[in-house]
Amino acid sequence: MPHTQTVRPISTPAISRRLLLTALTVVALMLLISYLVAFDQGAVSRSGMYLHELMHDGRHLLGVPCH
């Protein structure tokens, strides 16, 4: 294969309205997961402090404020 000239590969899909909407949904979902890991005190997860206590060490070591 000759490599005299590098053509920039299209490594990502074309940006469409539908893709952006999907991306926004995914971002919201990812932020929700991060919230549950890092900040929830039972208000969203409805688990009381169980999730908070379970992931307590992770919060401290990931550097987010914890009690």
Next chain:
Amino acid sequence: MSLSATGKAPTYGALLLRGLLAGLIAGLLAGVFAYTVGEPKVDAAIAIEEANAHAAGAAADGHHDEELVGRDGQKGGLFLATGLYGAAMGGLLATAYTVLRRRLRTTSDTRAALGLAGAALLGIVLVPYLKYPPNPPAVGNPDTINQRTISYLAIVVIGLVAVWAGVIAARTQPAEWRQALAAAAGFLIVVAVGYLLLPAIDEVPDTFPATLLWNFRIASLGTQAVMWSALGLGFAALATRPVREQAAREAVTV
């Protein structure tokens, strides 16, 4: 030959899956680091917390005395926390890569992926870290948790804005050395404003051992460094694969 490169691009779903996978792996690696390096410090801090609570008698807040989850459970939960957090960050990185790839001025996908991971490490880890360094158990007043959480989220947003400002500033300059200067200036101005506007928080008790605090903070920084290095490298390796495979296939058919 160039046709191979203009062939099919991976879908968002394919990139997202790779991001989630790279993130999960990175999170578990960060968990291993946190478990080996960080947990002894957390244990030491909890010992101090419990000694303080016993000294204070019944007036202690009882936060840890309830034992909703035991210490062993919390050490297992550490991996759940870093794994989930890593996967979420991987999903966000893959999304940022998909949406921003064409705007990044590099022909290298690997550099684009590593650059985005580096920007995230700078914006959402290092900038918040210096303003609000992480604290071990036994440090921190439960009554101020809401205010501390809001301030923390604010500095995360400011960190991302600062990185963005640095990129925008660099693009206004033609020469490379002026681009670097402009990037640093744009980034530092936003960070400085954020640091000045947000309240200072220092709840470390005078009696808390300085070396333990230092060691804990280094362990915490190391955890995030492992997380984002592994995520950046892992995502770069996985996300650039389909293109390489395609190029290889094309090379065979030619």
